[in-house]
Amino acid sequence: xxxxxxxxxxxxxxxxxxxxxxxxxxxxxxxxxxxxxxxxxxxxxxxxxxxxxxxxxxxxxxxxxxxxxxxxxxxxxxxxxxxxxxxxxxxxxxxxxxxxxxxxxxxxxxxxxxxxxxxxxxxxxxxxxxxxxxxxxxxxxxxxxxxxxxxxxxxxxxxxxxxxxxxxxxxxxxxxxxxxxxxxxxxxxxxxxxxxxxxxxxxxxxxxxxxxxxxxxxxxxxxxxxxxxxxxxxxxxxxxxxxxxxxxxxxxxxxxxxxxxxxxxxxxxxxxxxxxxxxxxxxxxxxxxxxxxxxxxxxxxxxxxxxxxxxxxxxxxxxxxxxxxxxxxxxxxxxxxxxxxxxxxxxxxxxxxxxxxxxxxxxxxxxxxxxxxxxxxxxxxxxxxxxxxxxxxxxxxxxxxxxxxxxxxxxxxxxxxxxxxxxxxxxxxxxxxxxxxxxxxxxxxxxxxxxxxxxxxxxxxxxxxxxxxxxxxxxxxxxxxxxxxxxxxxxxxxxxx
Numbered sequence: 001x002x003x004x005x006x007x008x009x010x011x012x013x014x015x016x017x018x019x020x021x022x023x024x025x026x027x028x029x030x031x032x033x034x035x036x037x038x039x040x041x042x043x044x045x046x047x048x049x050x051x052x053x054x055x056x057x058x059x060x061x062x063x064x065x066x067x068x069x070x071x072x073x074x075x076x077x078x079x080x081x082x083x084x085x086x087x088x089x090x091x092x093x094x095x096x097x098x099x100x101x102x103x104x105x106x107x108x109x110x111x112x113x114x115x116x117x118x119x120x121x122x123x124x125x126x127x128x129x130x131x132x133x134x135x136x137x138x139x140x141x142x143x144x145x146x147x148x149x150x151x152x153x154x155x156x157x158x159x160x161x162x163x164x165x166x167x168x169x170x171x172x173x174x175x176x177x178x179x180x181x182x183x184x185x186x187x188x189x190x191x192x193x194x195x196x197x198x199x200x201x202x203x204x205x206x207x208x209x210x211x212x213x214x215x216x217x218x219x220x221x222x223x224x225x226x227x228x229x230x231x232x233x234x235x236x237x238x239x240x241x242x243x244x245x246x247x248x249x250x251x252x253x254x255x256x257x258x259x260x261x262x263x264x265x266x267x268x269x270x271x272x273x274x275x276x277x278x279x280x281x282x283x284x285x286x287x288x289x290x291x292x293x294x295x296x297x298x299x300x301x302x303x304x305x306x307x308x309x310x311x312x313x314x315x316x317x318x319x320x321x322x323x324x325x326x327x328x329x330x331x332x333x334x335x336x337x338x339x340x341x342x343x344x345x346x347x348x349x350x351x352x353x354x355x356x357x358x359x360x361x362x363x364x365x366x367x368x369x370x371x372x373x374x375x376x377x378x379x380x381x382x383x384x385x386x387x388x389x390x391x392x393x394x395x396x397x398x399x400x401x402x403x404x405x406x407x408x409x410x411x412x413x414x415x416x417x418x419x420x421x422x423x424x425x426x427x428x429x430x431x432x433x434x435x436x437x438x439x440x441x442x443x444x445x446x447x448x449x450x451x452x453x454x455x456x457x458x459x460x461x462x463x464x465x466x467x468x469x470x471x472x473x474x475x476x477x478x479x480x481x482x483x484x485x486x487x488x489x490x491x492x493x494x495x496x497x
Contacts, residue, residue: 021497022400022407022439024453026483026490027068033482033489040470040480041091047071048470048480048491049093051100055086060098060123065472068480068491074123076100085140089114090148092157092178096121099178101132101148105140112136112143114159116180130180133159149206151230156183158206158230163187171208171228188228188235195224201256203264203289206230209256211240211266211285225266225285227292236292240285247273248299250283255325262289267338269323270299279323282338282367298373317342317363317380331404334371339364339406341396361385361395364408366442381408381440381447382421391429396466402477402496406442409452409494411435411463417449433461437483452494453483460486 030038035054042049048063058076063069078086089101098121103114114133118126137143147160159174173186195212202208207229214222223243227236243250254268263286269279281302286295302318317323322344329337342362364381385395397410414436416424427435437453455462465482472478475495483492 022452022494023497024492024494025068026492028063028070028491030482030489030491042093043473044093045474049091051088051091053088058088058100063491068493076117076119077125078102078117089146092150097126103146105143110136110138112140114146132176132180133161133174135161151206160208173230175230186230186233188233198250198252199254199266199268201266204258205289207289209264209266209287225287238287238292238294240297242297242299248283249276251279251320253324255328257328258289263287263295264289267325267328269320269325271320277320279318279320300369300373300375302367302375302378304375304378317365327399329401329406331368336369337406338367338369357389359387359392359395361387364397366406377445379442379445379447382424383410384424384426386426386428388429391432393465393467394432394463398464398466398469398479398481400477400479400494400496408440409437409464410466412438414451417451432463435463437464464492
């Protein structure tokens with residue numbers, strides 16, 4: 001297998017932010033981007049690993065981190081299948097080889113199949129594709145999905161899935177060694193009343209935490225976190241007393257993180273009967289990942305005792321249907337910064353016929369919380385983007401954190417930087433070519449906006465894809481994402497020194 005080395009295209013610039021310098025650097029060009037999917041999946045200390053694929057071909061691209069030079073372009077030789085709905089599932093990177101996981105729906109046998117293919121770093125295939133798991137269904141949509149997890153500590157990988165046998169529901173966990181040989185299977189019963197799942201998350205050991213409520217109605221509701229572990233066939237049930245006794249309703253849009261004390265934190269916006277359409281705070285439940293004991297439940301109201309802290313955040317910003325938690329950042333003195341973004345999806349119809357999905361991607365809200373879980377400051381960064389599915393990738397923001405300070409990078413109309421927030425124009429799909437890349441940060445309670453990547457007026461597109469952001473796991477002040485310049489796509493690094 002020969003490597004296809006892609007020429008390097010470099011664009012670099014710097015912007016000063018509060019005595020810090022923000023750099024951006026564009027490296028390798030991504031060929032055939034419009035006709036293939038591209039996603040960064042893995043990294044080590046020196047390289048980034050990306051999968052690029054279409055309906056018939058898969059490629060593994062390797063980029064070195066320093067100059068974003070393409071080091072290898074390897075075709076992954078998938079076996080031919082008389083099937084539909086190929087889907088790339090995961091990539092494991094080892095010292096001497098790679099493992100690729102993909103799934104497809106087998107129309108003949110009416111089941112979705114998960115397969116594994118190993119190959120050397122030079123692209124040479126190791127053996128044949130290996131069937132790992134199946135999930136039955138009448139069609140591709142009903143066949144379910146797979147969660148493939150790499151348990152490095154146990155030197156194995158896991159395949160999570162749900163299955164129903166005689167009206168009973170089980171979590172099915174298959175354990176495999178790295179050759180793809182199944183070593184054991186767990187069928188953990190969810191019980192007769194598994195509850196309605198509001199949110200679920202994994203911790204660092206791949207224990208599954210399911211936040212559930214006993215029924216959909218609001219009378220006598222019981223809330224639990226049920227923990228399912230690859231190391232035990234018996235689930236741990238943790239009763240949430242505050243949720244069960246208070247009249248609090250949670251949004252299904254949550255986030256989770258494991259802190260320095262080995263506690264998993266599940267965070268979801270909540271509302272109350274008096275304000276049932278707007279989020280009025282954030283609910284956090286902490287669970288010790290070693291003992292599976294409840295550490296703390298806390299409801300954080302979005303109130304600071306000062307009317308001026310919110311920078312005019314309004315009901316649209318806190319609408320329960322669009323207030324989406326995006327980040328949880330540790331700040332000084334064991335505090336937290338919770339970042340929300342207003343995201344609302346709508347459907348355009350004409351005489352009852354669905355034409356397209358449209359999206360309002362709005363303001364960024366930051367809520368700073370002290371170590372006692374009291375909100376101390378709430379700020380809004382005004383940002384209005386309206387788009388269709390074709391231009392959705394230009395919306396949202398890319399986060400960058402350095403020394404406890406947050407920077408938000410996104411595409412904005414340059415004229416908006418000179419306007420008061422209420423006079424800013426909305427960035428819609430037709431205005432994408434007019435935007436520049438900016439950063440926004442909050443300093444002393446005030447929003448500061450500056451241009452990071454500028455372009456001449458009336459020139460073609462020069463914009464980032466915020467949703468493609470990939471954080472460097474060794475350097476918090478470094479992110480990677482895709483940048484479109486005119487008609488070409490480039491892998492780009494943004495970092496602070």
